[in-house]
Amino acid sequence: MKVIAVTNRKGGVGKTTTAINIATSMAAIGKKVALLDLDPQGNATTSLGIDKNSLKFSTYDILVNNIPVSESLVQTFIPNFWMVPAKPDLAAAEIELINTPEREKILKAVLRAVESDFDYFLIDCPPSLNLLTVNALCAANSILIPLQCEFLALEGLADLMRNIERVKRTFNPTLKIQGIVLTMFDKRNNLCLMIEKDVRAHFKNFVYQTVIPRSVRIAEAPSHGKPILFYDLKSVGAQSYLSLAKEVLKREGEI
Amino acid sequence: MKVIAVTNRKGGVGKTTTAINIATSMAAIGKKVALLDLDPQGNATTSLGIDKNSLKFSTYDILVNNIPVSESLVQTFIPNFWMVPAKPDLAAAEIELINTPEREKILKAVLRAVESDFDYFLIDCPPSLNLLTVNALCAANSILIPLQCEFLALEGLADLMRNIERVKRTFNPTLKIQGIVLTMFDKRNNLCLMIEKDVRAHFKNFVYQTVIPRSVRIAEAPSHGKPILFYDLKSVGAQSYLSLAKEVLKREGEI
């Protein structure tokens, strides 16, 4: 099983949208995929049409109450695609885990139990570098970074890379960058084009060729409880996520 | 002095942009204003052209090292407008304050010292409901909530309101909602119009009349280290923030 953390401390850059649509694309071509919602907001859970009030267990339970991952997994309406959903109680996990020994490695330890059940296990991270996110970075084999082509988002990238290096040195020496994906891209906007040039010059092959355009259809999909691939497969947004998933699988040596 | 926390757990909804531009507008009409950057990303600090490497003190120091606010304030290039800047070290404050007595009221206590120095003291919150944000909610007289007109942003609002009620009951009984401002608004987009209708129907007079349009000029301004009001005063973005600041002051009984 390969664990990929989708993360970026900057808010609203497309982490949840990217995690859901890459997972869906992988499931569509036959990979067995799980997605763990590590954000107390639970946007990934809602975007897949899962009712938070009907859940027996959620991410909080696997981190704090020792409930096995297998018991908290729910199947999405998409074949091959399972999910560990998040409820608002996850917000309390941070404070409750602070004094636990090896607090950074809790998620890594619990995911061992499902090591042979999935091909890919994605983690949708909250917009922070808190203990929850550090748990994701320790459990992950690689990191996928959605980046909005805006000045403030770019500023955070350098910070994020420094923090990733720190986690790599201290906790997870084999951690690698799977890639950086440019999201909400508007090719008519000079700022976007300028930032794309900067990022490709600086981060070279880390940056995927595929760019995700800004698209209203993508923003509409969550209100229907579906990933864009199911909401409007022919849309430019859906097609760009399919092409991104192929690039991710290529880097993993799968195709 | 009136303390206003600009907050919303959802990421990328325009918290920093709103905090900076309301503060700038208030300073422009002669109010003495301070803005505290409570986000380890330090986007408010960068957007005002402040060099993080040249700072003697920052938000971390007033929370963890008992440095007085007056010593960490720096003047921005805008008259009447001061700032407590943030550096990346602020990320460590959360874990270091967890075991402090009355950990939620640290910010409230330190701000007392400047009670008579400013008319308004704004706080730009990170995209989370962590201890830093709870400190802001305890120190604040009122809360200003930027809201993007997107489905996922709307979902978080109900959660946010529940958490505000909880802080109000437990720590800060006089806390009130100053208002909800719709940001990045695109009137050609049906989803936006639909959400606006929902929000106004549900939150009634809490929602400001002024709406902030999506505008490339607003997104460009931070890379020049200036608020939109100084970067392009005639732009629609700048004018809408001026009108929003007037609404805020009206609700405070100032005009």
Ligand SMILES: Nc1ncnc2c1ncn2[C@@H]1O[C@H](COP(=O)(O)OP(=O)(O)OP(=O)(O)O)[C@@H](O)[C@H]1O
């Ligand atoms: N390519 C796109 N085009 C248009 N809208 C998009 C696109 N990608 C995401 N969105 C919308 O932008 C908003 C932010 O995206 P999303 O929630 O995925 O970001 P995030 O990084 O997960 O946010 P957070 O930091 O709050 O977790 C959402 O309302 C989403 O529907």
Ligand SMILES: Nc1ncnc2c1ncn2[C@@H]1O[C@H](COP(=O)(O)OP(=O)(O)OP(=O)(O)O)[C@@H](O)[C@H]1O
């Ligand atoms: N009205 C607007 N039109 C276009 N772009 C905007 C607008 N307001 C903000 N932006 C841009 O959108 C991005 C998000 O805004 P901002 O950083 O202010 O949000 P935030 O809520 O503070 O984010 P975070 O959750 O990361 O703290 C920034 O790149 C900003 O420049």
Ligand SMILES: [Mg+2]
């Ligand atoms: Mg998200």
Ligand SMILES: [Mg+2]
């Ligand atoms: Mg911000």
